[in-house]
Amino acid sequence: MKGVIVKGVGGLYYVKTESGVYPCRARGRFRKDEIIPMIGDRVEIDVVNERGEGFIKEILPRDNFMIRPPVANIDQVIAVFSVTNPDPNLLYVDKLLLMCHTSGICPVICINKIDLDEKDVASYYGNIYIKAGYKVVFTSTVNKTGIGELIGTMKGKVSAMAGPSGVGKSSLLNAIQPDLNLKTGDVSYKANRGKHTTKHVELLELKVGGYILDTPGFGAIDLSFLTRAEVAASYPEFKAYQGQCRFVDCLHIFEPGCKVKEALQAGEISYERYQNYTRIQEEVKAAEERRYD
Structure with a gap:
């Protein structure tokens, strides 16, 4: 069977x-x-x-798998962050997107709590990722904005929802299918982060077809298994400049004649995304050096 x-x-x-x-x-x-x-x-x-x-x-x-959480055969990861309460952690989001690319999993970005958006933060950050080539869904469980679009994105697929605690993952799933009855937690204003409400990993069947992975979270995302070249190759907005840099193995950081850095200066590539890229490259470089010590 x-x-x-x-x-x-x-x-x-x-x-x-x-x-x-x-x-x-x-x-x-x-x-x-x-x-x-x-x-x-x-x-x-x-x-x-x-x-x-x-x-x-x-x-x-297996079509694919992830170690943390230990899950297999995921069609897509929905990376959730909120416009506020807690504030966006784009470094976490970018690490999550890298993990998806290297695992062969399609990423979708969900910007939640847009009912609290008083400074048009959602549009600003949404445009960063739309310009980079990602699908972005804007949602609110308070006024139900974007819930129908999110349901359409998940229909017939095995999806995982990921993001820091407190961004509203369980509330989104309850809005998608109320009889899931997932526990939700308040955000601690002192720490500006949420309380974990999910205790184990489980695939929940959706009435629209497909499954959603209910998980305690993806925790700290370890990218130490990647090489610096793999990180550079996993940024979709860099692909338009592939093969145009002076050096074939250009990592787009210190090298002269780099077309990616020229695109950054021209405003064609997001400054925030590039800053996170250099931070991730530093972490991966340090991991490489530790392996060879």
Whole structure:
């Protein structure tokens, strides 16, 4: 019988099949081979008793996967940030977009809480990412702005919602499908960040078709596995200048004759995006140096 792992708790994996959901254990050989089943894995199972309990017999090839949170076969990641309360963390967003590019996952950006937007922040930041080639959805759970567009984006796909705590991920999911009844948390004004409300990773089925990954969060995004060249190649707004720099291996930082830096000076590339790019490059360079020490 084939199905998809939709939840895992204490070594027990819940596999959704055409005939129902079955609690399953992983065969011992997975532990021997150091293979850990992930939420989203497509699997083959054997049901072994009348209570519907079974074993995972085979994990089918993954289209993609992420380590933190440990999930597989995700079609898209919806990167959520709010216009305020908490303030936008664009470095986190840009790291998340890089992770999507290198994992073969389509990214979508959701700018939330636009009902609190008194300084047109949403339009300013939205234009940065639209210009870079990303799909951007503007939302508010208070006046339901953009909820229909977000539903259309998720229809028939396996989606994950990611972003710092407090940006309204659970509230968005409840607006998309109220019977999900996800817990929501207030933002701590002292720390300007939200309280974590999700305790485990689970795939929730959507009535419009598809699934949404309910997860405690993506946490700190570690990009140390990337090379500096991979980071440079993962910025879509740089692709228009590919092969035009003086140096073939140009990283667009200190090199002379760099067309990306010329585009930055001309206002064709976002200053904020470029600043985050240089910070990420510094982190990746430091990780490379540690590996070779």
